Amino acid sequence: MSVTVSDVVVAYGDYVAVDHVSLEIEPRKLTALLGPSGCGKTSLLRAICGLEPIASGSIRIGGRLVAADGVSVAPEKRRIGLVFQQGALFPHMTVWKNVLFGLRGVDDADERAEAALQLVQMFDLRRRYPDQLSGGEQQRVALARAIAPSPELVLFDEPFANLDAALRLRIREEVREILTAAGITSILVTHDQEEALSIADIVAVMDRGKVLQVGPPWSIYRQPASKQVADFIGENQSIGCLVNDGVATCILGSLRTDAPAGRAALLVRPEEIEVVAAGNGAASATLLERRFFGHDVLDRLELQDGTRLQVRRHPEESCDPGCVIGVRLRPGAFTLFSEAGVVFRARRI
Amino acid sequence: MTPSRLAIGGGVGGENLPAEPRLSSRAGTGRRTSPILVLLSVGAAALVSIPLLYVFIRALDQGWRVYLQALSAYDGPGLLVRTVLLALGVVALSLAIAVPMAWLVARTDLPRRKLWGLIGAVPLIFPSYIAAFTLVAVLGPRGYLQQALGRFGIEALPEIAYGYSGALLALALFTYPYLYLLLIAAFRESDPALEEASRVLGHHGWSRFIRVVLPQVRPSLYGGSLLIILYTLSDFGAVSIVRYNTYTLAIYNAYRGLFDRTIAASLATALILLTVAFIAIEVALVRRVRPAPARPRRALRPVPLGSWKIPSLVFLSAMAFFTVAIPVGTMLHWGWRALEYGRGPGVVLQPALNSVGVAAAAAGVAVVLALAPAIWSERGRSRTAMVVEKLAAAGFALPGIVIALALVVFSLRFLPWAYQTLALLVAAYVIRFLPEAIAAARSAIAAVPRELEEAARVLGRSTLGTLTAVTVPLMRRGILAGASLVFLTTMKELPATLILRPIGFETLATRIWTTAAEGFYSETAAPALILLLASALPVYWFVIRPVLSDRPLADGGKR
Numbered sequence: 001m002s003v004t005v006s007d008v009v010v011a012y013g014d015y016v017a018v019d020h021v022s023l024e025i026e027p028r029k030l031t032a033l034l035g036p037s038g039c040g041k042t043s044l045l046r047a048i049c050g051l052e053p054i055a056s057g058s059i060r061i062g063g064r065l066v067a068a069d070g071v072s073v074a075p076e077k078r079r080i081g082l083v084f085q086q087g088a089l090f091p092h093m094t095v096w097k098n099v100l101f102g103l104r105g106v107d108d109a110d111e112r113a114e115a116a117l118q119l120v121q122m123f124d125l126r127r128r129y130p131d132q133l134s135g136g137e138q139q140r141v142a143l144a145r146a147i148a149p150s151p152e153l154v155l156f157d158e159p160f161a162n163l164d165a166a167l168r169l170r171i172r173e174e175v176r177e178i179l180t181a182a183g184i185t186s187i188l189v190t191h192d193q194e195e196a197l198s199i200a201d202i203v204a205v206m207d208r209g210k211v212l213q214v215g216p217p218w219s220i221y222r223q224p225a226s227k228q229v230a231d232f233i234g235e236n237q238s239i240g241c242l243v244n245d246g247v248a249t250c251i252l253g254s255l256r257t258d259a260p261a262g263r264a265a266l267l268v269r270p271e272e273i274e275v276v277a278a279g280n281g282a283a284s285a286t287l288l289e290r291r292f293f294g295h296d297v298l299d300r301l302e303l304q305d306g307t308r309l310q311v312r313r314h315p316e317e318s319c320d321p322g323c324v325i326g327v328r329l330r331p332g333a334f335t336l337f338s339e340a341g342v343v344f345r346a347r348r349i
Numbered sequence: 350m351t352p353s354r355l356a357i358g359g360g361v362g363g364e365n366l367p368a369e370p371r372l373s374s375r376a377g378t379g380r381r382t383s384p385i386l387v388l389l390s391v392g393a394a395a396l397v398s399i400p401l402l403y404v405f406i407r408a409l410d411q412g413w414r415v416y417l418q419a420l421s422a423y424d425g426p427g428l429l430v431r432t433v434l435l436a437l438g439v440v441a442l443s444l445a446i447a448v449p450m451a452w453l454v455a456r457t458d459l460p461r462r463k464l465w466g467l468i469g470a471v472p473l474i475f476p477s478y479i480a481a482f483t484l485v486a487v488l489g490p491r492g493y494l495q496q497a498l499g500r501f502g503i504e505a506l507p508e509i510a511y512g513y514s515g516a517l518l519a520l521a522l523f524t525y526p527y528l529y530l531l532l533i534a535a536f537r538e539s540d541p542a543l544e545e546a547s548r549v550l551g552h553h554g555w556s557r558f559i560r561v562v563l564p565q566v567r568p569s570l571y572g573g574s575l576l577i578i579l580y581t582l583s584d585f586g587a588v589s590i591v592r593y594n595t596y597t598l599a600i601y602n603a604y605r606g607l608f609d610r611t612i613a614a615s616l617a618t619a620l621i622l623l624t625v626a627f628i629a630i631e632v633a634l635v636r637r638v639r640p641a642p643a644r645p646r647r648a649l650r651p652v653p654l655g656s657w658k659i660p661s662l663v664f665l666s667a668m669a670f671f672t673v674a675i676p677v678g679t680m681l682h683w684g685w686r687a688l689e690y691g692r693g694p695g696v697v698l699q700p701a702l703n704s705v706g707v708a709a710a711a712a713g714v715a716v717v718l719a720l721a722p723a724i725w726s727e728r729g730r731s732r733t734a735m736v737v738e739k740l741a742a743a744g745f746a747l748p749g750i751v752i753a754l755a756l757v758v759f760s761l762r763f764l765p766w767a768y769q770t771l772a773l774l775v776a777a778y779v780i781r782f783l784p785e786a787i788a789a790a791r792s793a794i795a796a797v798p799r800e801l802e803e804a805a806r807v808l809g810r811s812t813l814g815t816l817t818a819v820t821v822p823l824m825r826r827g828i829l830a831g832a833s834l835v836f837l838t839t840m841k842e843l844p845a846t847l848i849l850r851p852i853g854f855e856t857l858a859t860r861i862w863t864t865a866a867e868g869f870y871s872e873t874a875a876p877a878l879i880l881l882l883a884s885a886l887p888v889y890w891f892v893i894r895p896v897l898s899d900r901p902l903a904d905g906g907k908r
Contacts, residue, residue, distance in 0.1 A: 051803050075806040076814075082807040088800040092822050101818070102808030149809065 001062040001152035001185045002027045003048060008057035008067075010043045017043035019209030020057070025187060025202075030179055032188045032200035036232070040209040041189045045155050048187065049082055050075035061153060081146030081154035086162050087138040089130035095141050096126040102149040116148035117141075119178055136167045143175060147184065154179070156188040160195065172199055193233055197221060205229050221269075223345070227337055230267050237309055238265040241336070248336060248346055251283050251303060253329040255346035259338050266346065267335040270298060270312040274330045282326030285309070289321055301327065383812045386729075389721030394740035396718070397780050400755040401747065404621070407758045408614040419615035423599060428616070432595040432623065435516055435588075436581045440574045442521035443528050446668065447573070450525075451532035452562075453661050458651040460658075463897065465665050466533065470893040472672040473526040474884050476841040476858070478586025479877050480523040482865035483676040485510045485590060486683070493679075515591030522672050524580050528573030530893070535569035536562075567638050575631040582624055583748030585844035586858075590866055596620040597750045597844060604848060610758055617751045624746050680881070683874035690871060697860060697876045704856040704880075707771065707846075708839035711778035712786075712832040718779065719786035719831060724816070727794045738787065745784035752777050753845035769851050777845040782838050786831035793827020794820065830891050837887045840880060 003025035010018035018040040025031050033041040046052035048059055050066065050073060058068035061080070066073040081102075089098050099116055103109035117123040120140040130138055139159055146154050159175070160168045176199045179186050190196050196203050197217040204214045212232075213225040224230035241250035241264045248255045250266050252273065257264075276282045285301040288308070292315065299311045311327065319325065329348050336346040409416050453459050454466040472480075487493045488510035509515065539562065563570070585597040596616055603613040654661055718741075726738035744752060756777050760767045767773045797820055805815040821828075843858045850859065857876040864872040 049803075049807055051806065074811070075803070076809045076811055078807075080807060082804065084800045084804060086800070088798065088804040090801060090804070090819055090823075092825075101805070104809065145804075145808070 002060075003062075003153060003185070003187070004058075004060040005044070005048070006058045006060075008044070008047060008059060009055040010040070010047050010052055011055045016209055018047065018054075021206075021209070021211050022057075023204060023211055023214065025185065027185050028183045029201040030176065030186045030188060030199065031202040031204060032190055032196035033204050033206055034190055034193055034196040035206035037191055039206045041191075041206045042157060044206070045157055045187060045189045049080060049155060050078050079149070079151050079153075081149070081151040083139070083142045083146050083154065083156045083159045085158045087130070087135075087142035089133075089138055089141055089145070091130050093129075094126065095122060095128050095130070095133070098130070098141060099126075099145045099148050102145060106149070112148050112150070113144075116144040119147070119182075120144045120174075135163050136171050139163065139171055140174075143178065147178075147182065152185060154184050154186045156186065156190075158189055158191070161190075161192070168195075175199075197233075205232060207232065222333065222335070224267070224335060225343060227341055227343075230335065230337075235270050235310060236267065237270070238267050238337070239307060239309070240264075241266050243336075243338075247349070250329075251305065251307065252327060254349045255329075255334060255336070256349055257336055257344050257346035259336050259342075259344040259346070263339050264344075265337045267337070268309070268329070270310040272330050272332070272334070273309065273311045273327050275299075275311060275313060275317065276326045276328060278324050278326045280326055282328040284324055285327050287319060287321050287323050287325065301325075303327075385813065386721050386725050389718075390725045390734070390737045390741070393718045393722050393783070394737045396776075397742075397744050397783060398740050400759040400780070401621070401743065401752070403759045403762070404614050404617050404751065404755045407762075408611065408618045410611060415611065416615055419612045420619055423603060423612055423616065424594070425616075425619070428594065428596050428599050429619070429623070431513075431593070432582065432620075435513065435520070435593065435595060436578045436627070438513070438517045439520045439524065439581045440577050442517060443525035443577050444570070444574070446521070446525045447528040447532055448563075448570075450665065450668065451529050452536055452558075453654075453665065455533045455536035456652050457654050457661075459654060459661060459665075466897050467893065468669050468673060469529055469665070470526045470897070472523040472676075473530075473893065474881055474888045475523050475676055476586060476843070476861075476880070477519060477523065477580075477584050478590055478843055478858070478862050478865065479680075479881070480676065481515065481519040481587040481590035482861070482870070482873055482877070483679045484515055484519045485865070486679050486870055487675060488515075511591050512593050516588050516593040516595075519587040519591060520581050520584060524577050527576040527580070528570075531569040531573040531576075532566060533897070535566035539565040568635055571631050571634045571638075575627065578627050579624065579746055582620065582627070583750070585748070585750050585847075586862060590862070596623070597748055600750050600754060601844065601847070604754060604757075610754075610761075613754055614758055617754050620748060620751055624748070628746060677881075680874045680877050683870045684878055687871040687874055696872075697857065697879060700855045700857050700860045700876060701879055703854060704840050704858065707775055707778065707856065708836045710771075710775045711782065711839040712836040714775060715779045715783050715786040715835045716790070716828050716832045719783060719790045720821070720828075723787050723790035724794055724820070727791050728799075742784035742787055744780040744782070747781070748844070749777070749781050749842055750844035750848065752780050753848040756780075756849060769849075771851060771854070774846065774849040774851075774854075777849050778835075778839045778842060781842065781845065782835045785834040785838065789827050789831030789834065790824065793824035793830075796827070797823045833887045834891055837884050840883060 003023075005021060005023040005025075008018055008021050009016065021040075021044060023044075033044060035041045043052055047054050047067065048061070053072060054067050056069065058071075059066050061078060064073075065071055066078055089095075090101065093101065095117070096113065099113040100109055103112055106112065114123060117126055120143055122137060122140050122144060125133065125137065130141070133141065142159070156175075160172050163171060172195060188196070188200060197220070200217060202214065203217050203220045205212045205220060207228060213220060213229045215223075220229065221233055224233060230236055239250055239252060241248040241255075242262075243249075243257060243259045243264050244261050246256060246258070248257045248259065248264060248266065252268070255266070278284050283303055285303050288300045288302055290300075291298040294315075296312050297315050299313055301309050301311055303309065309327070331348050334346045334348065336344045338344060408419070450469050454462055454469060459465060475483075485492065489495075490508070490510075492510065509518075582595075583597065584595075585601060588595050588598050589601070596619065600613050600616045600620070603616060604610065607613070722734075722738045722741045726734040756773055757768070760773055801819050801823070802815050805819045806812075810818055840856075841858060843862055846856055846859055847862070850856070857880045860876045861873050861880065864870070864876075
């Protein structure tokens with residue numbers, strides 16, 4: 001089931017939370033709305049649910065007009081599922097009653113509730129009350145409750161934010177698998193870019209009420225459409241380059257590009273820098289400090305011109321602070337911002 | 350988005366962005382309120398306010414001249430002076446008791462603070478007519494004190510049990526806990542850093558207490574004083590037993606003795622206006638208090654009493670003797686005498702059943718009526734909703750006798766079939782005590798996360814379906830608390846019961862009042878003891894415990 005958001009505005013008095021946003025949600029895919037808090041992503045989600053009225057524009061779910069000027073289908077008539085940040089399970093009902101809640105008037109309610117609970121592996125705990133469940137278990141029940149009525153669209157409002165790190169990873173993988181298996185269209189609101197990039201099929205980056213870029217995770221990360229997106233996604237660092245005759249000359253290497261002649265900034269991710277032996281035509285850098293993350297280390301370097309860079313490396317590869325190493329760009333495609341802030345692609349020569 | 354909003358935005362990292370706006374402003378705009386909710390709320394407000402407005406219409410029936418005549422004819426100016434003097438005297442005496450008592454319990458290293466804290470609140474369970482009955486039984490002619498002194502040849506005591514002094518003692522000794530409980534909470538909230546600052550600046554002892562500690566608790570001082578004034582203005586039980594003529598007693602006598610209800614209605618309007626004037630003064634005083642800037646606070650260190658420990662304990666013990674031991678002892682003594690005379694508690698069975706019956710009916714109706722205005726004002730947060738809620742809660746400030754009179758004149762004019770029915774009596778209780786049910790329901794709704802209601806909506810329930818399946822079930826505790834409070838206060842209600850009860854219908858309250866007023870103390874004891882037993886637990890649970898166990902007294906720690 002597709003969702004079409006056209007030119008939607010959500011306002012609270014004078015404050016415009018969602019500012020003329022248009023967005024196409026593809027059927028059977030998981031779309032993440034990613035942005036900092038206050039960017040309007042939750043307001044947009046609530047508008048799709050019908051929990052927030054829209055000031056202008058229109059929303060269609062599966063071709064059916066649910067919100068527009070003079071049209072406002074009540075949330076209970078939109079046939080969607082919603083999973084809240086902390087589950088929002090009804091504390092006065094057992095797990096079983098919670099899941100049955102959305103199945104009123106359905107013939108095979110018991111079978112469907114059982115199937116939903118089996119899917120999230122919570123059927124055995126169906127007689128418990130929400131306060132007798134852990135955070136992860138509550139979120140699984142919340143998911144079961146949302147999908148039990150077989151909605152064709154399920155919305156998630158920061159559903160994993162309150163779980164601890166290890167559990168968060170596991171639960172979100174499980175949720176991803178369940179959604180894929182059931183072929184459900186879903187929208188996930190999150191401020192966690194790692195979460196959005198790792199489990200979403202499509203990521204929509206939002207800031208200050210606007211959608212900045214929509215695309216598959218790799219393109220959001222590798223080919224940001226603007227400086228804003230580049231700043232928000234990943235550890236952002238840029239180095240100065242000089243473009244002349246289709247070639248950008250930077251301290252870490254040269255790239256071919258369409259950018260106009262003049263100064264430019266090259267976006268360099270920490271993992272796009274290669275460490276080689278000092279000399280050898282590579283730029284030489286001094287290691288300032290290391291931050292250890294287990295699976296890798298982040299080295300903070302200073303180049304000879306004073307530029308500071310972060311480089312992601314294998315833990316075994318690193319040397320001690322103070323050592324001098326050579327650095328250069330890894331081969332591949334890069335993003336270059338001209339002096340006017342226009343985005344260009346660049347490829348290392 | 351406007352440029353100014355963008356400017357607030359700052360960095361992309363988001364730290365500088367305004368907080369997610371939905372929490373603060375979500376309720377403000379765009380939400381539609383169920384028309385049924387609005388209708389029910391307006392209905393509840395109308396039920397409360399229309400009869401009260403009608404008192405004014407009735408009083409002015411025959412024009413301003415007759416109205417002013419009615420006011421002055423029945424010793425109007427004297428009533429005004431006596432009522433105001435009593436209210437001010439009761440507040441002054443209550444302050445003198447409550448301020449030191451609350452400070453000792455909240456802020457010092459007094460031994461067994463928790464127990465003393467509880468004992469100080471006990472007088473709350475005595476209705477004013479029981480307090481006055483005790484006073485007369487102890488201090489009155491042929492009272493315990495007179496009997497004891499008679500052995501030493503002292504024949505005549507000054508009649509302090511009657512008139513102004515009697516009313517003052519009966520009301521102040523048993524209403525000070527309203528102020529006391531508010532002050533305990535306020536003393537605990539006050540900022541120790543301010544006291545430390547004043548100490549460093551050279552202020553010690555009394556100077557610090559008067560200039561720094563008391564000003565911090567001003568809102569509670571004003572609020573508690575207003576509660577006591579409202580209680581005194583509306584009191585009928587005590588002033589009628591000690592025969593001190595205030596507005597309430599005058600209204601009652603005018604209603605009973607004269608067929609012309611214009612005088613009673615006129616006096617009622619004067620009492621309403623006096624009440625409104627006191628509320629206005631309190632509002633003006635509180636408005637002048639500047640709120641302290643919020644900042645993190647450290648734990649309060651209990652003040653060592655040192656050599657003041659013994660005097661403090663003597664003070665608290667004396668208060669406990671007068672406000673707890675004497676009333677309870679008096680009632681037990683007369684109860685024992687009644688058993689000796691061969692009158693068991695069986696004779697109060699019917700009044701007890703009647704009391705429980707009307708109180709249960711009032712509690713049930715009040716709780717149901719309270720739901721709509723409470724939900725609308727809490728969830729809707731619109732100005733209209735607030736006004737409607739305040740109107741529905743207007744009965745709180747009004748004396749029971751005024752509400753009863755309002756219902757009499759209103760029903761005689763518009764619903765003659767309802768006059769002298771239990772329905773009208775229950776209506777008076779509901780009008781008087783609806784605010785308690787609304788307050789309880791409001792805090793219960795505020796505790797229900799909005800997300801749960803949204804979850805129910807998305808899962809296919811309508812607005813009303815969500816209320817019945819999710820919101821109301823989750824409010825159970827709060828609704829039960831409201832019902833218990835209304836039940837309890839209805840059990841104790843006297844003046845409205847006296848005026849509106851059908852002929853021959855007796856409750857515990859009316860039985861206590863009639864027997865005490867006529868001096869049949871042995872018949873007063875049994876219904877009084879039953880009423881006290883019935884009210885002790887709910888008062889403790891819903892009024893005293895929340896304040897005293899707010900935070901463990903022992904550690905004095907801050908949240």
